[in-house]
Amino acid sequence: MNEQIALLLGLLLAHVVADFFLQPLSWVHQRNKRHFKSPKLMLHTLVHGVLSGALLWAWECYYGLGDWLPILAATALIMTSHWLIDVAKSYSNRGFVPFIIDQGAHILILVALSCYLTDADTLGLWFNAQLMHSNTYVLLLAYLLVLNPSSVAIRMLLERWHLPASIAGDKRTTLPQAGHSIGLLERLLMLTFILIDELAGVGFVLAAKSVFRFGDLTNAKDKQLTEYVMLGTLLSVVITLGIGLAARALLIS
Structure with a gap:
């Protein structure tokens, strides 16, 4: 078992180093411009x-x-x-999705190669054991619940309170969906701290958020904005704490 995992992790380590630490941005630009004719792409392949x-x-x-x-x-x-x-990626649109597809394809090749060079049955049994363990499903469910399901729940709970446009501010001065994304990251961090039994980290996340929101809240002409932000934050904390503590109770050591 150890040799199979050692090979896979070693190949993944070599891939990460070559792709993200030994590939200058100029090489990427030349690849995207010249595609399969790029000498830097050949050099990058040689490094791998x-x-x-x-x-x-x-x-x-x-x-x-x-x-x-x-x-x-x-x-x-x-x-x-x-x-x-x-080369295929160089012809695609820039963005997160092509990046994930590109990295996923590389990783699949390395996994397949590891299975071929080692006892595929042994490696497959290890992956199946991890996949079929109840802890895996508990963790996946917990992390999924703190994302969009929690956002929906918070939005529904806050529906009874409406901020006037003069208080809510001009949406053109904010990044699109930034608040939603910040909330998702906030709950992901809090859930992680809860699962690893570092509740002080939850306080750190809340303190960091408070520092960045301090200017908005102190400059607000009405206390309604402060109360609205507090309600949203506390609801997010309560929901995440509930999910995190429930997940910890279900995890099998």
Whole structure:
């Protein structure tokens, strides 16, 4: 089991280093401009090959028989697949979704390669054990509940209070959906702190939010804005605390 996980984590580590630490932004710009004709893309692919090949060689020497043939074949596969995926991405629109698809494709290749080079059944059994464990479902459900379901609940609970337009402010001066996104991140952080039994972190999140909202609240001409923000924040805390404590009670150690 250890050798399978070691290989997969090692390949993922090599990928992260090569993709995010050893690839200057100028290389990315040239790839997006020249696509498959980009010399920097070839150099980037070579960096991936060197790191992955070194990792595969070290793993084969430690766990295997030191055979060079599977190392060379696996390194060639990583380089070729990486080049093809990056070329495809260079023709796509810029944004978060293409980035996730690109990284997901790279990771799938590494997972498949790890299964091929090791005992696929053993690695599959490990993934299945993690997937079928009740704790996995408890955590997934908790994190999903603090996202949109909690936003809907807070919005419905605040429906009875309406802020006049003069108090709510000009929406053109705020980022679109910024408040909603801040609320999601706030609850994700609070839930994480609750699950790892660091309740002081919840106070840190609330204190940080209060600092940034202090100017808006002190400059408000009416206490209604302050009360509205307080209600929304406390509702968010109460809901997240409830979900987090329930999840902790359901987790099996």
